[in-house]
Amino acid sequence: MGDLTSAGRLRVVVVGAGFGGLEAVRALARANADVTLIDRNNHHVFQPLLYQVATAALSPGDIAWPVRSIFRRQANVTVVMADVDGVDAERRVVHADGGLAFPYDILVLATGATHSYFGHEEWATAAPGLKTIDDATDIRRRLLLAFERAEIATDEMERRRLLTFVVVGGGPTGVELAGAMVELARHSLARDFRRIDPAAARVVLIEAGPRLLPTLPEQLSVVARRALERMGVQVLAGTRVTGCEAGVVHCGEDRIAASTIVWAAGVVASPAGAWIGTERDRAGRLRVEPDLTVPGHPEIFAVGDLAGAVNADGRPVPGVAPAAKQMGRYVGRVIAARAGRRKAPAPFRYRHHDDLATIGRRSAVVAMDGLGCSAGSSGVPPTSGI
Known part of the structure; x- marks a missing residue:
């Protein structure tokens, strides 16, 4: 051109x-x-x-x-x-x-x-990430299809696998995604099926580090974990994923069978x-x-x-x-x-204002200029003071 x-x-x-x-x-x-x-x-x-x-x-x-x-x-x-x-x-x-x-x-x-799959690009097919519209619609298709297949499954173990969803990575994306998965199962789809109870879906959030939301104050990490667990999310902190393949996540010797795996770890x-x-x-x-x-x-x-x-x-x-x-x-x-042949601006300086992670419909944690706070209901009390 x-x-x-x-x-x-x-x-x-x-x-x-x-x-x-x-x-x-x-x-x-x-x-x-x-x-x-x-x-x-x-x-x-x-x-x-x-x-x-x-x-x-x-x-x-x-x-x-x-x-x-x-x-x-x-x-x-x-x-x-x-x-x-x-x-x-x-x-x-x-x-x-x-x-x-x-x-x-x-x-x-x-x-x-x-x-980033940390050198294991072969995991990408089994555990897609979330960066584009295509990624999002593919994950949505996998989630909804899992409920549909569980509705007609005759084997109980297979039904449990279909209704198990794993999110790898406990940063903001992973926390928000895990909370939204629970909301989808317990609210959006609650009355749409006859043979299964969508609310029985198991959502597992895996984080390799010792706590969720590592860039936020530690108190907010604790609040976020409690909020997720009260919603029904199983949080596995300090747990490293060692393998991903279609329908299975490996964490050392432990094995989690799941229909949908989403990568939010890096x-x-x-x-x-x-x-x-x-x-x-x-x-x-x-x-x-x-x-x-x-x-x-x-x-x-x-x-x-x-x-x-x-x-x-x-x-x-x-x-x-x-x-x-x-x-x-x-x-x-x-x-x-x-x-315009004018003097250039001073060197770049980033001004950080706040960090936010939403946890389902009714809870969130926010860190603003050194102040950490949370807001929520359904048993998640507000806290502040970091």
């Missing part, structure tokens, strides 16, 4: 229409630049609510928006649906499937992260770092300068889960949506300053 930009204007290519990519493009609305936004999908997904699509509480259309509609009124943006497969950093060209090529003056990599950055051959950390994130440029490539920026950014105090910036949005806005301002 030829040059898509107008002469005399900065050519900016943004790869990825997640939170970081969208904010970078929005920040360039008035810049002297022509922007090409490339993503393999033509929609943006609000990932924090994917678990509700997976458990049939929301439809995919409730959390997805067409990228072209988002930028309909931003005249300097061209949206391209394509799968990027490489970057020629020397010639400053992005390559995509079908032989497409996009020259750039500035490149923003906002390709996010994918599931993420790894997209392979974009390999495209430009730069330094990456153990999670695949690109090491970046204080202005979020890639070392040795002042024309390439990384944002969101792909960027291994740190604050002035040396603490890593968390891989959450607010951080990605802040990075995207910051990079957009830096590029706009370059396009």
